[in-house]
Amino acid sequence: MNILPKEYIDKADAVDEILVEMHSAYEQNKVPMSEDQSAYSIKVMLSTDEDIEDTYNYLKNKHWMFAGFFKRCEIFPIKYSKRLLVWLAFMTFEFNIGGMILVAYYLQWAAYRLLKFKWALSGGTKKMEKEIDLSFVCEQCFPFGVFDKKTVHEFWDKQKVHARPDNLIDYPSACASFMPIERTEPIDSDDHDF
Numbered sequence: 001m002n003i004l005p006k007e008y009i010d011k012a013d014a015v016d017e018i019l020v021e022m023h024s025a026y027e028q029n030k031v032p033m034s035e036d037q038s039a040y041s042i043k044v045m046l047s048t049d050e051d052i053e054d055t056y057n058y059l060k061n062k063h064w065m066f067a068g069f070f071k072r073c074e075i076f077p078i079k080y081s082k083r084l085l086v087w088l089a090f091m092t093f094e095f096n097i098g099g100m101i102l103v104a105y106y107l108q109w110a111a112y113r114l115l116k117f118k119w120a121l122s123g124g125t126k127k128m129e130k131e132i133d134l135s136f137v138c139e140q141c142f143p144f145g146v147f148d149k150k151t152v153h154e155f156w157d158k159q160k161v162h163a164r165p166d167n168l169i170d171y172p173s174a175c176a177s178f179m180p181i182e183r184t185e186p187i188d189s190d191d192h193d194f
Contacts, residue, residue, distance in 0.1 A: 004161040008168060009186075012176040015159065015168055019109040019178075022155045026106075030145030033091075037146065040090035044083060045134065056082045059089055066093075069100045075187070076104070077179060078111045079131040087134050091146060098167070099152040102159070105169050105179075107132075110141045112178040 008014040033041060047055070059066035066089050073080055080088070088107070092100040111132050119128045159168040163186075168174050170187045 001157045001160060003166075004159075004168060006162045008161050009163050009171040009174050011174060014174040015105065016109065016175075016177045018155060018159050018168070019106055021158070022106055022151070023110070025151050025155070026147055029148055029151050030142075031148045032145050037091055041087065044087045044090065047083075049083075052083045052086055055086050059086070065097045065100070068097055069104070072101050072187070073104050076108050078108055078115065078129070080104075080107070081131060081133040084132065084134045084137055087137075092152075095147075095149060095152045098156050099149075102152060102156055102169065103147060105175070106147075107137060107141055109178045111136070114140050 004014070044052070056070070060070050061067070069089060070085060073085060088104060089100070092103045095103065115129050115132075119126060160166050161168045161171075161174075163171075165186055172179070172187070
């Protein structure tokens, strides 16, 4: 595994560069949803808002991995609807929490690029959207399949950096090109402050 130099934590487009490469890998290696993923997708799409709320709360309160995943997604400037969060949890839980979070960052990156382009087409007259939903992700980000486990794990390793914490995505300064947020200190998963 090739670990990035510590200087990358202050490079505003460091994570952007990795996600561009991850996007290319997705386009080459996208896989159809598994039978289980398809069943989860149908269930999430057909669930009432109340059912989604109940599922979200159950996952958040009963499973540390989902709680950590949801907590990390709260820091994103482009918010994810609860239906999308539940769907993402079901689509990515087999990747472990790191892979789940990496896919969430990928979606933040993709949404920012797509929404910024849409905003630019309007001549800057419309406000840039602040929340995305399941329809947006299925139509715009994953129209032809989802990430395979191998690709997610490969890019989890590619974002490792010689620093503490050792995940480049834990540094808001390394994500600033697509995710301008107020937080300046690293997000340390050891204290569960996702």
